[in-house]
Amino acid sequence: MQTTEIQEKMWDGGKKPLIASYGKLMMWFFLMTDALTFSAFLGAYGFQRFVHADAWPIADEVFTHFPFVHGEYPMLFVALMTFILIMSSVTMVLAVHHGHRMNKKGVILWLGLTIVGGIIFLGSQAWEWSHFIHGTYEGALLGADGSIAHFVNGSVDEIMRHGKLISGQDALDFISSAKEITGANLINNEYGHPLFADFFFFITGFHGFHVFSGVVILIIIFINVLRGTYEKRGHYEMVEKVGLYWHFVDLVWVFVFTFFYLV
Amino acid sequence: MSENNSTRQIWIVFWILLVLTAIEVLLGIFKPEFMLSNYIIGVTLLNMTFIVLTIIKAYYIVGAFMHLSHEVRLLKLFIVAPMCVLIPYLLFILLTEASFHGAIG
Known part of the structure; x- marks a missing residue:
């Protein structure tokens, strides 16, 4: 009983209930x-x-x-x-x-x-x-579709695109329409x-x-x-x-x- | 609390944070295979470990360094409760929507 009374008075103003x-x-x-x-x-x-x-x-x-x-x-x-x-x-x-x-x-x-x-x-x-x-x-190749590809170690017709290896004609098509970015x-x-x-x-x-x-x-x-x-x-x-x-x-x-x- | 005692506690917390960070970095570099192939509620064991360790670190920074664990109980509640409700809520919505977004392409 007494504690609730004290607590109510705590929030009546003039005191710091949060002690901060x-x-x-x-x-x-x-x-x-x-x-x-x-x-x-x-x-x-x-x-x-x-x-x-x-x-x-x-x-x-x-x-x-x-x-x-x-x-x-x-x-x-x-x-x-x-x-x-x-x-x-x-x-x-x-x-x-x-x-x-x-x-x-x-x-x-x-x-x-x-x-x-x-x-x-x-x-x-x-x-x-x-x-x-x-x-x-080396930078990277930015494809026309917005995807990013990298040349595989020194080759010119093999690329890695989003974790998939692409080679041959598909790769050449991608490269011809891509631009280089760094x-x-x-x-x-x-x-x-x-x-x-x-x-x-x-x-x-x-x-x-x-x-x-x-x-x-x-x-x-x-x-x-x-x-x-x-x-x-x-x-x-x-x-x-x-x-x-x-x-x-x-x-x-x-x-x-x-x-x-x-x- | 005596002078030496409280500075010692600060350094103990520092070592805890340092060791937890070192564990995170080592796991991040070596990425053990079994932690990548096991899942807990849709998250790899590795990522779950990172999240748990991060929350432990947050607890020590907020509790010890920011002194929140020595504040009045109501103040602790005012600070921690909104975050414990709102952040999981937001993340739940965002991440659920994101996986749905992936499903429709």
Whole structure:
């Protein structure tokens, strides 16, 4: 009886029933809606992938490069990017942790490292985009019907189209009406269906923009920490709020990594 | 909670995330044959493993790093419930429609 009475009074106003500040609650609600946006993007990706299953490229075969190393190393670069983002999430947690203890030096160190991690991630993503846009040396053949084919190792009359080998007159007919394309952009994609490239640019671009705005916000907070704004205010809750955003960016990447590169 | 204890927990979560990611990457590179030929509710065992591992990672990021597991129960519900309802609903519709789309060409 007494507990219900207390609970009713809890919602009468003047108290914080969720024991969280306004700013933190709003950040949570924003992140929840943002998560729904990203799940809609990945769901739309899944839809198109099912519909165009035969022409859909396999991410492993598209993203096989690693900086300063020649040869094919599927997954490794994107695994490194994932590691960088998880690492920057840990440094962010440590910054929040030192903020709770009002340890300005600790916040400066760990927040600074988080910013560095974010910038390295953005650089990696730019590198991956540039490789995808430039494409392979050989390029591909874009048929008149919109399908993509590749020459089989050095031959001139044998082609591989959507996993099927075509040779002889059929192949020559296809080649004569096809045009050569290299790399990927919003219209053509030498690796397969153009929608794959569209979704790649859109989803990783939208996530990359989140990382970019996260880095900008982190830098603003970092300057405030340096100037002692939160020291004067008496709490480092602002670091906590930007921390929530930063972890969310990491969380989204975990899902992009799985559904774009692994599945 | 003492100082050392809570930083140690942060690093434990970091190692969990790292190991799960490493498992995903290794499975993604080697793609064991038996995981590709076995299916669970229409999804290969390999993809199902990826999805489960990803959800475990999400749990640790949201629960430990974003501190949601230490919030009030009602706040947890406000954040998690809409996603648990809306996302599976959306995916169910989209993916069902997509396979139908494939069937009619």
